[in-house]
Amino acid sequence: MVPKSIHSIDVDPDFNAEVLAELYRYRHKSYRATFWIALLIGVVGGHRFYLGKTFSGAIMLTSLGAGFVWWIWDLIHLKEMVDAYNAQEEEREANGEPPQALAFLPQRDWQDMPETPAWAGQRNSRGHLIGSALLLLVLGFALGITSAATGVFEPVVTVLIFIAVTLVAARWDFMARVPGLRGLARWIHRLRLYYFAVDPGSVWRLMLRPIAGVFLAPWQKRARAEVRLYLQLGLVVTAFFVTADAAEFYGRGFWVGLGMFLAELGQTLAYTYAFVAPIGAMLTTQLLVLRRDRVLWLLSGLTVATIYLGIWLIP
Numbered sequence: 001m002v003p004k005s006i007h008s009i010d011v012d013p014d015f016n017a018e019v020l021a022e023l024y025r026y027r028h029k030s031y032r033a034t035f036w037i038a039l040l041i042g043v044v045g046g047h048r049f050y051l052g053k054t055f056s057g058a059i060m061l062t063s064l065g066a067g068f069v070w071w072i073w074d075l076i077h078l079k080e081m082v083d084a085y086n087a088q089e090e091e092r093e094a095n096g097e098p099p100q101a102l103a104f105l106p107q108r109d110w111q112d113m114p115e116t117p118a119w120a121g122q123r124n125s126r127g128h129l130i131g132s133a134l135l136l137l138v139l140g141f142a143l144g145i146t147s148a149a150t151g152v153f154e155p156v157v158t159v160l161i162f163i164a165v166t167l168v169a170a171r172w173d174f175m176a177r178v179p180g181l182r183g184l185a186r187w188i189h190r191l192r193l194y195y196f197a198v199d200p201g202s203v204w205r206l207m208l209r210p211i212a213g214v215f216l217a218p219w220q221k222r223a224r225a226e227v228r229l230y231l232q233l234g235l236v237v238t239a240f241f242v243t244a245d246a247a248e249f250y251g252r253g254f255w256v257g258l259g260m261f262l263a264e265l266g267q268t269l270a271y272t273y274a275f276v277a278p279i280g281a282m283l284t285t286q287l288l289v290l291r292r293d294r295v296l297w298l299l300s301g302l303t304v305a306t307i308y309l310g311i312w313l314i315p
Contacts, residue, residue: 024102026093028086031079038078043071047078051085052100054219103221105197117288119199124289131203132282133299139207140303143275144310154264155271156307158237162280163300166287184236191229195284198222206285207278214273227273230280234272238265279303 029051038047045060065071074081089100098105140159147156165184200206209226216223241264252260283303287296 024098024105026089026099028089029082031082034082035078038071038075042074043068047074047081049218051081052221054221058219101221102225105193117196117199120289123200123285128203129286129295132206132286133302135203135207136279136282136299136303137306139275139279140306141310143271144307144312145314146271146275146310147307148311148314150267152267152271154237154241154268155275156311158233158268158272158276159279159307160304161237162233162276163283163304166280166283167296167300187229187232191280192284192288194225194229195281196288198226200281200285203282206281209278209281213277226277230272230277231269233276234269237272238268241268 034047034050037050040046043060043065045057045065048054048057048060060066060070063070065074085100092099096107097103098107143155143159147153161184165188201209213223213226217227218224251257283296283299286299
């Protein structure tokens with residue numbers, strides 16, 4: 001298989017310089033922001049989580065700053081901690097390494113990009129494909145029943161948008177130039193790059209991985225990156241529906257409207273992780289192992305059909 005350069009791919013924008021530049025941004029931490037985090041929630045390790053020190057932050061969380069002594073010590077040495085983080089970020093940028101928050105990604109100047117991910121050989125079997133198809137049917141049916149029973153259809157719309165954009169953006173890069181669709185197309189490509197670099201695991205792990213990521217996010221950079229991606233999608237969809245329902249929220253009064261907004265936000269984000277994330281992970285995985293287009297369309301069509309069946313069964 002002939003490798004490709006990340007700077008020469010024109011048809012598939014996943015690994016071109018523009019997409020990578022969006023990911024490989026080296027953000028310095030502000031001392032002022034870190035100070036206020038440390039002052040307000042530093043006793044439970046908030047500033048250490050902010051600086052990427054997950055393990056020590058977890059210890060600080062469970063020990064309440066070791067009786068406040070550790071917390072006071074960190075406040076005294078806070079500027080040194082921020083300077084050390086920024087220095088490491090600069091060093092990684094100079095060496096072409098990914099930012100600390102995305103340390104699992106490949107080198108920025110990865111010149112020999114393979115056509116398929118390193119894990120493709122383990123996930124390209126017919127059994128993996130059949131297992132993915134069965135779980136997509138189950139997830140689609142469960143989503144349809146849940147949405148019909150609760151009257152919350154935002155997750156269904158989110159899945160349909162995700163499927164449509166995934167199928168279109170997978171083969172045609174014109175979406176990256178269409179106003180209003182550029183951001184969504186770029187989000188799809190960032191998701192694909194994430195799964196390209198991170199082995200998604202078996203079918204069952206793939207289904208549970210995005211949901212489990214919520215609980216693993218405080219401890220693992222990979223899980224945090226995955227959760228952040230789906231959180232972005234959930235927030236965008238929620239913003240769209242909240243805008244559409246703004247008049248209803250306003251008419252109920254400020255506090256009632258705020259409660260309705262928070263309830264809708266919580267439902268959309270919960271459904272995004274419970275249904276959209278595993279469906280998206282499975283379809284993206286099949287896309288990355290270079291399945292034929294008709295296979296991807298078939299899997300997507302079956303998912304949509306079972307969603308409709310679940311909705312139809314609930315009167």
